[in-house]
Amino acid sequence: MSEHGFDASLAPLIIAFPAASATLLLFFGRRLGRISGWVATGAVAASFLVGLVLFTTMLGAEAEHEHNMRRAAVTLFDWIRVGDFSAGAGLLVDQLSMTMVLVITGVGALIHLYSIGYMDGDERYPRYFAYLNLFVAAMLILVLGDNLLVMFVGWEGVGLCSYLLIGFWFDRSYAATAAKKAFVVNRIGDFSFLLGIFLLFGVVGSLAFTDINLASAEGGIGAGVAVVAALLLFGGAVGKSAQIPLYVWLPDAMAGPTPVSALIHAATMVTAGVYMVARLSPLYEAAGPDAMNIVAWTGAATALLAALIAAAEYDIKKVLAYSTVSQLGYMFLALGVGAYSIAIFHLVTHAFFKALMFLGAGAVMHGLNDEVDMRKMGGLRKVMPRTGWSFMMGWLAISGVVPFAGFFSKDAILASAWADGQYALWIVGAVTTALTAFYMSRLYLRVFEGDVVVPEGAHPHDPPWTMTAAIVPLAVLSLLGGIINLPEGLPSALALEHFLDPVLGEAVVPHGNAAWLLATAALVLSAFGIVIARGLYLSPDGEDRRSRLERRLHPLVGAARNKLYVDKTYETLVLQPGRDLAVFCAETLDKRVVDGIVNGIGRILGAVGEVGRRVQTGYVRSYAALFFVGAVALFSILLLKVGT
């Protein structure tokens, strides 16, 4: 049943296709064998098509009053009705959710296609696709849900699938550990998220987004409460979207198959936090600048920190992982200055180029016997041309080079920060831009340019067509994707922002000369980063320069190589005490206290028995004596009682 405007009854199909496919593969996967991959890909592709249909329907439908809002609700069923609390399960189809749906299903379908080639030969091939489909279904539930509860179901679902997929090769202990780490760290964020949900329900009385946003906009939520609720929900985002201090699980998650990293840890799951904040933007507006600043600065700090670590990593997947953390920081920076639609813009472009680069890394690993150390690679564009050229697109995009997609989105973020008057944030963002360009160029140049270097016994080659067929569209999108939101003055200017305006409100962007100046500044910073990287890694004097630089910046480099000691800090502050507590409970509490009590009771009973058994002397006359004692006692008592 739909309201205002257009018929969104196809929406449940979007979720149904991957969900049904997942169920099918879980039960009959083994029998389907190699076909599972195509079934799974087909399901996601079907969702994408339905999404497109719904999208066009939405565009063609009449707009709802003055805000150009196009929204339709699909109620699925009445879920919980307990006393005063009732939460239905429904879908909210509007511009924001459809944008997310298209990204998820589109990029998702490509990654499924890629996986057909990448996971070929794995003995749990069908199970992999079942999990991947399940993930897509959960993610779709997350973005399509019309209330916090449905979103939370999806939230938990993607967390579960992340765990299952990170630890897919569970016989490798580091993979299993990484999966656990991801789940546990996420849980901390989820706890905060739940508290936020409780609070919101208590204050608003409903968990539906429309109700909450209405209450926020109309002042129905007190400022203090709004701040607390916003920050609690943000806590969940910090966990799911790997911001400080809960980002530590993302680099370890690289233990899973590379397509998983591409889909979950680059394009979709980690963006759930960004989506959630954007969806509840009125709440954050109502929470005021204090809360927003926390969001923005968390994002900025994360962006810088992660970029620093990425610059020192040798594992190509880890570089990409930290890069993801850093780019997510950018998105939160944007959210924190009120530029919600720009954050979504960057989400979309990032999905394109990051997924592209992960898939490219996977192709490299595929051709080099799963080697990930960039010190053992070089000049691969000459021997893997298709991969190399595609990866180049991603590199240029993330480095913010015109006219690639990443330039426009990153520039927009920095411009919004400037326009909001947050010059400190701009500076941090700018430095990070330079760093980003630097480390990504370092990665690209070392691996794909220069002399050809391959590990022993590897025969580098371009991957099979299924993998290439997924990479190429993403490369094209990385090149051209900026079109969806070009700055003012160009055709299709601000298309995405205008599209999302009804949902997210207008973003403040600098106009005129300031805009051009800022754009140029961003470009210069990126160029700076690339040039330095080229100087250090591509030129013949590179090694000398590197060692000199390293000596000069020794503490910084050392810290970066050690991931800024964050993991070690967690180890000492949290993990070791946890282990000690567990040991204490097991050894002392359980063995000594509990067992002591139980055994003690046994011993007491035994002792009582030991004493008690001595009554059984075996002599009939003793027993008779006891009879007599009892009888006389009774008689005496009776006598005393009765009196005369």
Place this chain on the structure above:
Amino acid sequence: MTSVAPGYFLALAGLMFTVGAVGALVRRNAIVIFMFVELMLNAVNLMFVTFARMHGNIDGQVVVFFVLVVAAAEVVIGLAIIVAIFRRRADANVDTVNLLKW
């Protein structure tokens, strides 16, 4: 009928009962113990007869009748058991049947 007050008879019966109880505890020969039990039963019989007299009806004497019958049956079986246990032993000392001790 005697004119002696019933209380005297009750006292006599009580004393005989006590003697029977003490004897049952002190002696060691199984048959002797049994005989002291019979003594207790006799004392009780006297009490019942006295009560019959006190109440002025014969119900007490009927009870004595039954006690007698039951005592007879009990003696029969008790002695059979004693014979079965002590047939092959050197003496009828009840202290020797003490295997059920802890």
Place this chain on the structure above:
Amino acid sequence: MTIDFAIFAIVFVVALGSSMAMLFAKNAVHVALFLVAAQVALALAFLLQGAFFVAAIQIIVYAGAIMVLFLFVIMLLGVDRRDALIEPLAGQRTLAVALGLLLAAEIVYVAARGVDLVAATGGDRALRAINEDPGNVVALARLLFSRYLLPFEVTGVTLVVAIVGVMVLAKRIGRMGSPVAERSETSEQVPA
């Protein structure tokens, strides 16, 4: 001192004296004979109180049959077996005597208080009336077969059960697990 009281005194002395003597007699046969004496004295006590039938039964059944049975068994198990004097169980004697004195004191106390509980003449008169009119036996019989009919029948069953029980108990179990009476005695003879 009326004649009634004198007779009672004799009954008292004989009954209690025999009982005490039972305590100290070492030979089991002596104990049995003292018991018989006590029972005869009690029969006299029954007579004094107007329980004629029961007095007769006491002599015939108790002193006449049951005590004879006792003597049979004593003979069967050996007459000259004597109890040793030392008491192996610690404290048994003291305990028994102490309790005995306590109990005796209590009972005598109760008896003394209740000496005139029912005026000696009150109940006596009724009982005398019963003994005269239908007579002791008839009155007893009437009660036995009307109000106490069920207990009466039950005692019949009790006696049958006792007899069957004794027959079972009396079978000797030999070494082979079967009753000795069934085994041929020739197997124990010296081989020819």
